[in-house]
Amino acid sequence: MNPISNEMIAELEALLGGNKVLKGDAIGADFAHDELPGGKFCAPALVCEAASTEDVAAVLTICNREAVPVTVRGAGTGLVGGSVPVCGGVVLSLAKMNAILELDSEKKTARVQPGVLLETLKAEAAAKGLYYPPDPGEKTATIGGNAATNAGGPSAVKYGVTRDYVRGATVVLPTGEVLQLGGATGKDNSGYRLLPLVLGSEGTLGVITELTLRLVEKPKTDVSLILPFLDGESCVNAALRILQEGMEPVALEYMDTDLVEFAGKATGNPVFPVEMDGERVGASLLLTLEGKDDELDSKMEAVAELAEELECLDILVVDTPTLKRDVWGAHDAFHTAVEGAAKSADELNMAVPAAELAGYVEYLKEIGEEKGIGVYAYGHVGDGGLHAYFCSDQSRDAFEPVMAELAELAYAKCRAVGGAVSSEHGIGYAKKAFLRASAGEAGYALMGRIKRAFDPKGILNPGKVV
Amino acid sequence: MNPISNEMIAELEALLGGNKVLKGDAIGADFAHDELPGGKFCAPALVCEAASTEDVAAVLTICNREAVPVTVRGAGTGLVGGSVPVCGGVVLSLAKMNAILELDSEKKTARVQPGVLLETLKAEAAAKGLYYPPDPGEKTATIGGNAATNAGGPSAVKYGVTRDYVRGATVVLPTGEVLQLGGATGKDNSGYRLLPLVLGSEGTLGVITELTLRLVEKPKTDVSLILPFLDGESCVNAALRILQEGMEPVALEYMDTDLVEFAGKATGNPVFPVEMDGERVGASLLLTLEGKDDELDSKMEAVAELAEELECLDILVVDTPTLKRDVWGAHDAFHTAVEGAAKSADELNMAVPAAELAGYVEYLKEIGEEKGIGVYAYGHVGDGGLHAYFCSDQSRDAFEPVMAELAELAYAKCRAVGGAVSSEHGIGYAKKAFLRASAGEAGYALMGRIKRAFDPKGILNPGKVV
Secondary structure: OOOOOHHHHHHHHHHHOHHHEEEHHHOOHHHHOOOOOOOOOOOOOEEEEOOOHHHHHHHHHHHHHHOOOEEEEOOOOOOOOOOOOOOOOEEEEOOOOOOEEEEEOOOOEEEEOOOOEHHHHHHHHHHOOEEOOOOOOOOOOEHHHHHHHOOOOOOHHHHOOHHHHEEEEEEEOOOOOEEEEEOOOOOOOOOOOOHHHHOOOOOOOOEEEEEEEEOEEOOOOEEEEEEEEOOHHHHHHHHHHHHHOOOOOOEEEEEEHHHHHHHHHHHOOOOOOOEEOOEEOOEEEEEEEEOOHHHHHHHHHHHHHHHHHOOOOOOEEEOOHHHHHHHHHHHHOHHHHHHHHOOEEEEEEEEOOHHHHHHHHHHHHHHHHHOOOEEEEEEEOOOOEEEEEEEEOOOHHHHHHHHHHHHHHHHHHHHHOOOEOOOOOOOOOOOHHHHHHHHHHHHHHHHHHHHHHHOOOOOEOOOOOO | OOOOOHHHHHHHHHHHOHHHEEEHHHOOHHHHOOOOOOOOOOOOOEEEEOOOHHHHHHHHHHHHHHOOOEEEEOOOOOOOOOOOOOOOOEEEEOOOOOOEEEEEOOOOEEEEOOOOEHHHHHHHHHHOOEEOOOOOOOOOOEHHHHHHHOOOOOOHHHHOOHHHHEEEEEEEOOOOOEEEEEOOOOOOOOOOOOHHHHOOOOOOOOEEEEEEEEOEEOOOOEEEEEEEEOOHHHHHHHHHHHHHOOOOOOEEEEEEHHHHHHHHHHHOOOOOOOEEOOEEOOEEEEEEEEOOHHHHHHHHHHHHHHHHHOOOOOOEEEOOHHHHHHHHHHHHOHHHHHHHHOOEEEEEEEEOOHHHHHHHHHHHHHHHHHOOOEEEEEEEOOOOEEEEEEEEOOOHHHHHHHHHHHHHHHHHHHHHOOOEOOOOOOOOOOOHHHHHHHHHHHHHHHHHHHHHHHOOOOOEOOOOOO
């Protein structure tokens, strides 16, 4: 990789306009990191703000010619260092490409630039009576970042992940070539399927400069329920039965009581049950059902019957707007509450088969306890996605080597039970070693060859994924 | 590419057993072609019958070492020459890897070998009260072939295509390395998504030796309706309204009257309306609705209201088992009926945005008429998939150059209206030139580099796709 010459800076300034090329002190500290706890701070040499696909293509053409690294950035809300320029070079910010180009209520599609915030898209769709389902919790993420990481979230159990909603995309290759992938028709078996490969590739294969997204009808009425259980196994069993009985929950969250207690203390707002009739709750389910009024009633009755059969301790109904806001607000704030309350904290994210979830959480707690580290976990039990926070009163420096050991154990166990090394956050730079172990040498080497097929000089987000 | 040496044959015989390696006259004529009308006959030098993933890996290791072409074959029911060994070499038959390894009613998954026939899988799933939705019409295709071509069919409008049902696969790379792709958990963002890339790659990137498929609950009661219209535009408009009103049809087929008339005459079994009250029908919709009894009733009422509003000529209800068998049997037999009745015939398959469908069919008929060739078309209007048969009384030799010209025009127009060069049949060898034009030079070149990332020596199904 080459450093950036003054000639190259002048060329970029002439191309984009001087005020779109930031250097030196004009580059804010924000560009040097994302939201990975304890993550690296790596300032880029240059920040380029793109306004169009043509800008992106021109910047990439120049950087590819000069073999200068380019790291694409949206809102920087990632959790694995994916948008951090670990090899220096140029940060290409798409934050200002934030227009909703078209919102077609008849075709139920939205054509958007990548810098549109998830909350903006959701609000604009709602204003037209439509709904964009994927929601990883972080509402100030950009939709481009969601696509680059294939964001999921609780509603994926019914609605699927970001990849399921992208019908087409404009993608600029590292060489500056512009591809239109996917498109207007639902079925397409025309050669290799490049779109699902680029989605979730964390900015290492191409730069997404426009997305055509599928929207759905706004959901009918919904209600959330909290079901506490004495132990994790019963909680998971209940979740699996709810899925088997075809109740199609919109969310089905497994919450370990250690987590909800710790988060409740941290926020001073304990929403979820910790004890019932003098007995400690082991884990609770938080689920949302939706449907027309009578359909919803019959689903709730079915859950109530199941709950009795499955030794659920209680059913807490979350049906008013205030209650829903409080409960889902507390859920979406686990991340900030837990990490804010601990002196040092890391989060591990993986996918584990649902049947293994409770046992796996117990395992994490055990290995944490041996090292004096608290483990607080919740998961999307329908699709196996798990979030586990490791919290310590140690300094960051003392915590890190211990945490590295625990992460090794946690991902090894995850592989052993048939899980995947990342369910949602992606790989970034933080999880490359674990991906390699999980994909196997042949699979990891193949990913490397695919990377080179897209990016022969390796300029795009170097140091990430492979 | 190298010829096959006697040493290599001996090595393969020692490995697989002599009776699993066919050569010379022992190779039946079937191995030289698929069901592409007027397609090439290319006999392989050798046929190897694999019984396991290990067999496949061993055969590929040897062929890769010797740089000998390998073409994988299931039941040979493809329509673009995908399984025809156009470069000679070895045909690797997976037809005898036809075991259903596991059918788990609780997890709703089936673990199968690739040689299982689609009709067998459907029947075995049904015996356990489960349903495998993808159905391209050809029931004697193998499930491995369905996965390799990402087969679709009418029900894709509601249920999606094969790719949507593959949770995991064992894939052998051309180098003999074995990958486990996908797996037990729903969410997985662990590096590049290789599985959707291999599915639909028509045996050019890897060999699928095992599949884990998602099954669903058996559908509730269903009913089919035939709605005839005076012209194609009204027919498409009605289809779009049915989709917009959220009736979730399981199938939504656009049938041009020229097609149903020609096919009805050919079979002597005219099922679909050609004339109503002395006026010629332009096109009919064939749709299937499903749901619980009262749900189904209300959907049918809604269709009836719409039909009146949209100047539908009649509503024919297909509700008895006999009627359903007759109507869908006639639909699934369009292909054989039309091609059997013509002296020379070809089928073009593409995807066209639904709103363009009627106009596009008119265009095909016009260009056909200029050359004295009849065009008979139907399509899955929900996702744009179109099947158009070009029929002539000319000899094959006279027909082919004319047909080549028409195909050029048809795919050029398809690109112009935002369509895709293949909705279901794939590319094979027959449609490579059209893929190149449709993907563009940058996209096509990238596909070529991806091919080399998987298959450095280019031994796997050479001459196909890219």
